[in-house]
Amino acid sequence: MDYDVIIIGGGAAGLMCAATAGARGRRVLVIERANRIGKKILMSGGGRCNFTNLDVAARHYLSANPHFCKSALARYTPADFIALVERHGIAYHEKELGQLFCDESAKQIVRLLQTECDAAGVRIEVDCEATAVEHDDDGFRLTTSKLGTLRCASLVVASGGLSVPSLGGSGYGYQLARQFGHTVLPTRAGLVPLTLGGTHLDDFAELSGLALPAETRCGKTAFRAGLLFTHRGLSGPAILQISSYWHIRDALAIDWLPDLDAHDYLAEQQQAHPNAELRTALSAVLPTRFAQRLCERWLGSKPMKQYRPAELRELAARLHDWPIVASGTEGYRTAEVTLGGVDTRELSSSTMASRKLPGLYFIGEVVDVTGWLGGYNFQWAWASGHAAGEVA
Numbered sequence: 515m516d517y518d519v520i521i522i523g524g525g526a527a528g529l530m531c532a533a534t535a536g537a538r539g540r541r542v543l544v545i546e547r548a549n550r551i552g553k554k555i556l557m558s559g560g561g562r563c564n565f566t567n568l569d570v571a572a573r574h575y576l577s578a579n580p581h582f583c584k585s586a587l588a589r590y591t592p593a594d595f596i597a598l599v600e601r602h603g604i605a606y607h608e609k610e611l612g613q614l615f616c617d618e619s620a621k622q623i624v625r626l627l628q629t630e631c632d633a634a635g636v637r638i639e640v641d642c643e644a645t646a647v648e649h650d651d652d653g654f655r656l657t658t659s660k661l662g663t664l665r666c667a668s669l670v671v672a673s674g675g676l677s678v679p680s681l682g683g684s685g686y687g688y689q690l691a692r693q694f695g696h697t698v699l700p701t702r703a704g705l706v707p708l709t710l711g712g713t714h715l716d717d718f719a720e721l722s723g724l725a726l727p728a729e730t731r732c733g734k735t736a737f738r739a740g741l742l743f744t745h746r747g748l749s750g751p752a753i754l755q756i757s758s759y760w761h762i763r764d765a766l767a768i769d770w771l772p773d774l775d776a777h778d779y780l781a782e783q784q785q786a787h788p789n790a791e792l793r794t795a796l797s798a799v800l801p802t803r804f805a806q807r808l809c810e811r812w813l814g815s816k817p818m819k820q821y822r823p824a825e826l827r828e829l830a831a832r833l834h835d836w837p838i839v840a841s842g843t844e845g846y847r848t849a850e851v852t853l854g855g856v857d858t859r860e861l862s863s864s865t866m867a868s869r870k871l872p873g874l875y876f877i878g879e880v881v882d883v884t885g886w887l888g889g890y891n892f893q894w895a896w897a898s899g900h901a902a903g904e905v906a
């Protein structure tokens with residue numbers, strides 16, 4: 515054997531797995547096809563890496579098997595990663611909703627992982643792509659673009675998903691999974707801006723760049739956060755979050771006044787300012803440009819005293835439940851994550867080991883476990899990487 519463990523992919527999951535396995539005394543090699551490790555980490559959280567969340571539970575993840583992630587998340591928790599961050603002297607802060615970011619730079623998280631790998635004697639090779647894998651009684655034989663053919667007892671697939679090809683997104687992990695008889699559930703872009711088509715796009719086009727708080731809804735799922743109008747559609751955290759739950763042709767609705775009872779507000783305005791127009795009343799609680807647009811395009815505007823009670827109720831209902839027809843998403847080019855992937859029913863939830871082939875493991879984004887926005891995806895990468903690293 516050349517190595518006990520070879521890990522395909524030097525991203526968050528692969529590096530955590532490598533450090534954990536190396537610390538157990540295993541001879542570990544990480545191969546990364548890009549020219550440096552952790553490219554997605556470097557770009558994450560606006561360059562500050564939202565490395566975990568204080569409140570992590572299975573409900574923050576999408577998967578065909580929603581219980582699968584529980585075991586690994588319970589055994590490597592946000593507190594474990596925070597302790598590691600503190601041991602490395604990295605200053606961090608909570609931005610909102612439990613989301614933890616580096617004070618300085620995401621580079622510090624990559625350095626932390628590199629240091630942990632160095633201390634554990636892990637070899638890391640960049641510019642080295644896995645191109646083929648075979649398995650026989652002696653384990654795995656891996657063909658690489660740089661190191662030729664290598665043998666190992668355990669093979670960990672940490673090659674990520676399809677999102678952002680320029681940062682390493684590749685379908686290689688799915689290909690390997692299929693080669694070894696695993697089911698790969700259909701993939702699609704998640705945490706991604708939505709596009710609008712036709713008149714819907716024209717309706718909002720002039721608002722590009724404008725942001726406001728909103729609640730987005732798809733079926734029974736709702737997210738309250740910022741929404742941003744773009745020149746092609748809608749973005750911002752409230753849209754990215756709901757995009758993971760949205761399928762083409764699903765109905766979406768937006769509450770433009772999530773923090774207000776619109777009917778109470780409009781009735782108060784009618785009493786207090788009977789001669790003021792609706793657009794003025796709405797401009798006090800919505801960005802002016804947006805309030806004007808709503809009135810011009812859909813709601814009309816007249817002095818508040820002219821609205822009958824039923825009209826006020828109808829206006830309020832529309833503001834709280836505005837139907838949106840998205841034409842699609844911006845796709846993998848900008849998606850933060852890939853939904854779907856290696857079917858968890860064929861993996862051990864405590865070790866990420868294949869139930870089809872001993873010695874084979876799948877961790878991180880390649881697996882059908884996808885987190886919400888807010889540090890949940892890195893926590894899954896750390897937890898699943900750690901789980902495999904303890905046994906591989």
Ligand SMILES: Cc1cc2nc3c(=O)[nH]c(=O)nc-3n(C[C@H](O)[C@H](O)[C@H](O)COP(=O)(O)OP(=O)(O)OC[C@H]3O[C@@H](n4cnc5c(N)ncnc54)[C@H](O)[C@@H]3O)c2cc1C
Nearest residue numbers: 523525526527547558559564644674682878879889891892
């Ligand atoms: C712009 C952006 C910002 C994000 N911000 C956050 C955030 O702040 N917080 C958060 O929790 N999540 C964030 N995410 C999501 C997070 O980055 C991913 O969930 C996480 O990186 C997945 O880790 P991974 O190790 O499974 O895969 P990756 O990080 O994608 O790593 C896989 C690696 O495998 C390599 N590889 C692929 N194929 C091969 C091959 N054949 N041979 C060798 N190497 C190969 C790739 O080059 C890549 O480096 C963000 C994602 C993006 C795109």
